[in-house]
Amino acid sequence: xxxxxxxxxxxxxxxxxxxxxxxxxxxxxxxxxxxxxxxxxxxxxxxxxxxxxxxxxxxxxxxxxxxxxxxxxxxxxxxxxxxxxxxxxxxxxxxxxxxxxxxxxxxxxxxxxxxxxxxxxxxxxxxxxxxxxxxxxxxxxxxxxxxxxxxxxxxxxxxxxxxxxxxxxxxxxxxxxxxxxxxxxxxxxxxxxxxxxxxxxxxxxxxxxxxxxxxxxxxxxxxxxxxxxxxxxxxxxxxxxxxxxxxxxxxxxxxxxxxxxxx
Numbered sequence: 420x421x422x423x424x425x426x427x428x429x430x431x432x433x434x435x436x437x438x439x440x441x442x443x444x445x446x447x448x449x450x451x452x453x454x455x456x457x458x459x460x461x462x463x464x465x466x467x468x469x470x471x472x473x474x475x476x477x478x479x480x481x482x483x484x485x486x487x488x489x490x491x492x493x494x495x496x497x498x499x500x501x502x503x504x505x506x507x508x509x510x511x512x513x514x515x516x517x518x519x520x521x522x523x524x525x526x527x528x529x530x531x532x533x534x535x536x537x538x539x540x541x542x543x544x545x546x547x548x549x550x551x552x553x554x555x556x557x558x559x560x561x562x563x564x565x566x567x568x569x570x571x572x573x574x575x576x577x578x579x580x581x582x583x584x585x586x587x588x589x590x591x592x593x594x595x596x597x598x599x600x601x602x603x604x605x606x607x608x609x610x611x612x613x614x615x616x617x618x619x620x621x622x623x624x625x626x627x628x629x630x631x632x633x634x635x636x637x638x639x640x641x642x643x644x645x646x647x648x649x650x651x652x653x654x655x656x657x658x659x660x661x662x663x664x665x666x667x668x669x670x671x672x673x674x675x676x677x678x679x680x681x682x
Contacts, residue, residue: 431525438493439464452546457555464494485673498522499591500558550574560603574618580632612645622654
């Protein structure tokens with residue numbers, strides 16, 4: 420099956436929101452796990468096509484390397500995926516337009532129910548995963564770590580996690596309190612984890628040096644009970660880095676496969 424695009428008329432955000440969906444060519448009667456895979460701040464739902472998700476996943480399923488799964492990439496604009504304002508609005512930021520609104524509420528309250536009602540999914544945390552790249556990796560970790568009841572696997576791939584509020588380079592957050600509430604490291608410090616798998620990785624040449632935050636987060640997650648792995652791969656902060664590791668990511672998210680990968 421090809422990657423298809425769906426549209427949600429979001430009541431929460433007050434506008435239409437696109438999502439791209441990969442569903443493998445298996446019997447429609449088979450319920451499948453779902454991976455929510457989030458784009459970076461300059462991206463959108465076309466990430467799945469750009470990554471060649473259909474061919475990569477199809478080939479791995481055919482070879483028996485992973486179990487069939489649905490992959491959903493929702494457009495989250497340049498928002499960090501957080502609840503930053505009661506009403507949707509656009510602001511001129513330092514690096515382009517910044518989108519404010521209840522993006523986390525949209526993802527949890529409208530996107531997930533839409534996917535579960537549109538496709539034959541395995542409903543429940545055991546077969547629902549969230550991951551993302553760069554800013555999307557930050558979002559996946561921020562939301563996933565605060566919602567263990569919804570997700571059993573979380574992936575942060577070259578996640579754009581700043582080590583302090585002062586390092587934040589864009590106007591996503593109203594103040595430091597909002598920053599701390601959403602910061603994955605701050606969340607990990609004060610949360611106990613149970614039956615949660617987390618995959619962290621970054622490139623050795625990442626210009627943002629986000630591998631520093633990955634190491635700090637790794638130590639906190641392990642200390643507080645998560646089944647966590649942290650990898651430092653070759654490469655910089657780029658789409659090519661993600662492409663080169665996509666098979667490794669899909670192995671982690673696959674149901675009933677050994678997720679303790681070497682790297």
